[in-house]
Amino acid sequence: MTHKSIEFRRIQYLRGPNVWTYRPVLEALVDIGELEDFPSNKIPGFYERLSAWLPSLIEHRCSYEERGGFLRRVQEGTWPGHILEHVTLELQNLAGMPGGFGKAREVSERGVYKVVVRAWNEQVTRTALQYGRDLVMAAIENRPFDVAACVEHLKDLVDTHCLGPSTGCIVDAADDRDIPAIRLTDGNLVQLGYGCRQRRIWTAETDRTSAIAESISRDKDLTKTLLQSCGLPVPEGQLVDNPEAAWEAAEDIGLPVVVKPDDGNHGRGVFLNLNTRAEVEAAYRVANEEGSNVIVERYIPGIEHRLLVVGDQVVAATRGEIAQVVGDGQHSVRELIDLQINADPRRGSSEEHPLNFIGLDSAARLEIQRQGYTPEDVPAAGKVVVVQRIGNLAIDCTDEVHPDTARTVALAARIVGLDIAGVDLVVQDISKPLEPQAGAIVEVNAGPGLLMHLKPAEGKPRPVGKAIVELLFPNGDSGRVPVVGITGARGKTATARLLTHFLDLTGQYIGMACSDGIFLNRRQVETGAQTAKVQWEAARRVLMNRQVQAAVIENGADAILRDGLAYDRCQVGIVLNSAPMADLSHHYVETPEQIYNVLRTQVDVVLEGGAAVLNAADAQVADMARLADGEVIYFARDGELPVLREHCVQGGRAVFIRAGQLVLAQEGHETPFLEMASLQPHLVAGPMADSLLAAVAAAWALGLGTDVIRAGLETFPAAA
Incomplete structure (x- = not known):
């Protein structure tokens, strides 16, 4: 292409771990045409315009690993693809998205680059990438560019499409614990964990938040009745249905009073310290517009407080200000x-x-x-x-809460039945017990907002997301089921079918996504024709199934390059072989080294306590052992391979064939456990033997006994 412009040939969203990084990214194939001959130092005024529009680029360290490193590269001369990467990341950062990973790499075609940027949200990053391109072109062509308008639009997109702060802090806390997360909708419904070990959250509600408890919390009069019956201090109150009844209730209770909606929230329509009939009746009319019923309560002198209860503990508290x-x-x-x-x-x-x-x-x-x-x-x-007078809860006072008050508030949440609750109380001094100062609990709320605790106007933030994750996943639970990922040039489907058959014999509910389709508990629910172009989605469906106790997932090289992996980490990662590989030139993957980088993605995500199952007979695959965080188990048809023998001498595990027998080797000890001649011929012929060995090694890594593996090999159907 002959032009002085930046053109996008293709933009693809890599939604999981990929050849670039563990996190989702946007990969743009960018053609800069004649600009290949015009690095930034050859464009008059480019540096000045760019640095004036985005002065915060000074924080980008780039290859010099120092503040101002990137701008130094711009002064010395760098190409538009590299500049586009940094500008896109900075626009996202200015819009409130944290800085992240970025790369710009040439491909084999002159003037064409792959520009890769961290994508916290696909739509936000696509827009930032387009704005980044427009900004760079404006700087090249010496045209005006409205950076502020672009950033404002990106902020709007972030508010619309990204997780809210309450959900986001829980997901971030789960990530800190290495617990995977899957966003289930465009809103704040998120799955934490995989398969049968998963939990779900929706802002500060969980899959164990009782619907009955939530309904009780919305009925303030019922909530007070339940709390009062258990001896907790609450203000006396009456439901009323007209202004005159409101005044009669106020006279019965005694002035001053509070008038508020019985099912309102966020302090709307709440009036405090009312002393006259005119005030009460006027307050009734406003409160009636905010809810379906109105309640008149005894006024409690003091300061409004919100205490966050998670499980049986008060984990944060704020007080209000007028x-x-x-x-x-x-x-x-x-x-x-x-x-x-x-x-x-x-x-x-x-x-x-x-x-x-x-x-x-x-x-x-x-x-x-x-x-x-x-x-x-x-x-x-x-x-x-x-x-x-109310609704300004933003001053942290967590460390001031009296232990007796904390116990009372936690009891209030349990009485209503909520696992997470925001308990509102009014008290003069939160550092003292409630009763001596006539304090009272006025509301118990389901789905409480967390922002006031994450970003208080005064005081220190509280790790409320961490507390919720610890409630959902106690005692270090990772929320994971065993996931086995399989990649390579050939034999993936056969390996997946064999391993799934072994696992089926354990009586567990197994999910498999492979080229033959989706299988759940031995039943095919989708054909291979249905999943051929949506391998990532098929794998995600398996991981989202609440019955799945273990998952086996096939990952072709094309799928890895197109979508990334569907899981963040896996218990076992299998790499069968590296050649002959299907044509990947449309991804500009053409050399053995590039193919290596694609297949290694499967090894990169093996958990520290997991295992990489590698073909010792394929030098490229065997070399991936150095990348594995977990154990390495080699397999090969030839048990005399030097790399395999050395691995066994050093105490590693291996599966191979010797003298017609299937052998398991561990810490220098070899255990022949099956005559290959006893198996069906199609299992031991040619490349199928590699799939058999890999499946046996993976089953061994998952802790399956030799009796189960033997039975699986002997009963594997010939037509499978």
């Missing part, structure tokens, strides 16, 4: 709200802000009216006007 303005004799209440409250950088409309903007809704207007003002009035200098 939102108010101070008159200056010049500005109206409306103007003061913007100048003194909403100008606070901690306030915003996104989930990343610990405090919300204060608006003049009906509740705020009524609160202001109670003090004798309208939004347009100008308070005298020094006059304090309260705008909002």
Whole structure:
């Protein structure tokens, strides 16, 4: 192509571990045409424009491994593909996505590059990549470019498409524990773990959050009744259905009172410290708009607090502050709200802000009216006007919570039946027990927001995501079932079928995704024709099945290059052979070294306690032993191969054939356990023998006994 431009030939989303890294990435095949002859130092003004538009690129260290390293490369001369990589990553970073992996590599065709960037979300990264291309071209052609508008759009995409902070912190905590995660929808429903060991979360709710408990928590009157019956302090209250009844209830309870929706949330329509009939009846009308019922309660003097209960423990606590303005004799209440409250950088409309903007809704207007003002009035200098009394829970006080109060709050969550709960209480001093100071629990909430604890306006963040993960996966549980991944040039399907047959004999529910289709517990649920182009999706379906106790997954080289692996790590990784490989030139994979890098992906993801099963007769495959985090088990038809013998001498395990017998070798000891002649001829003929040996080695790595393996070989159907 002859042009001075940057063109995308292909963009593909590698959704799992891949030839580049363990994380999902976007891989763009980029054609820079004649720009191959114009590195950045040959384009007048390019460095100045780029560094002015994105001054934060100074933090990119690049190959010099020092601050400013990348910009130094731009000054010295580098090519648009490399620049596009860094610009895309920086645009994502400015939009709130953490910095990540990036690469730019030439392919065999002149002027064509593979540009790879970490993709936290496919749509966000695709947009950032396109903006990155446009920005680089604008810098090359000396045209204006609106960086701020692009970043703002990317921020909107992040808010729309990425996990919210509550779900995200749990997923991040799971990742820290090496627990895999699968996002099940475009929203916040996430699977943690695989197969039968999985758990599910939806923000701060789990698959064990009781629907009955959640319904109870929404009924504030019922919640109070249950808590009171167990001796917990709650404010006296009555449900009412009209303004007159609200005032009658207030008189019965005794002034001052609180009026609020019985099933509201986030503090909407809640009015405190009401002392007159006019106030009560006006508050009723607003509260009635926010919920289906209204409750009148005894007013509890004190400060609003939110305590987060996970399991049986209080793991975080915040207290509220009253939102108010101070008159200056010049500005109206409306103007003061913007100048003194909403100008606070901690306030915003996104989930990343610990405090919300204060608006003049009906509740705020009524609160202001109670003090004798309208939004347009100008308070005298020094006059304090309260705008909002609740809903500003953002000051961390976790370390101040009295142990008795923590036990009471944890009991409240158990009474309602919630595994995770946000318990609201009002108390003068959270460091003292509730009862002596007449404190009370006012609400127990399901699905509590976690942002106030992750990013408090004051105080230190709390590891609430970690606490939830420890509740879901106690005692170091990884949430994993055994996963076996199989790759190579040939024999993958036969190996998968053999190994699955062995595992079936253990009585477990086995899932398999291979070229023949999807198999669940010996039953074929999809044909190979249905899964041929969607191998990644087929594998994910197996891992998402809540009955699967072990998974066997075939990974062709083309599928690895097109999608990456469907799992983050595996217990056993099998590499059968490296040649003859199907044509991969459309991926610009043409040399033995490039094929090696594709197949090694399977070895790279073997868990530390797992095993890489490698063909000792294939020099390239045997060399992958140095990459394995776990054990290495060699297999070969020839037991005299030097690499295999040396491996056994050093205490390694191997499976091979000697004198017509199948031999298991471990720590220098050899155990012949089966006459090859006793097996069906199709199992021992040619390349099929390699599949047999690999399947036996994998079964051995998974702890299957020789009796099970022998029975599997003897009963494997000829037509399979």
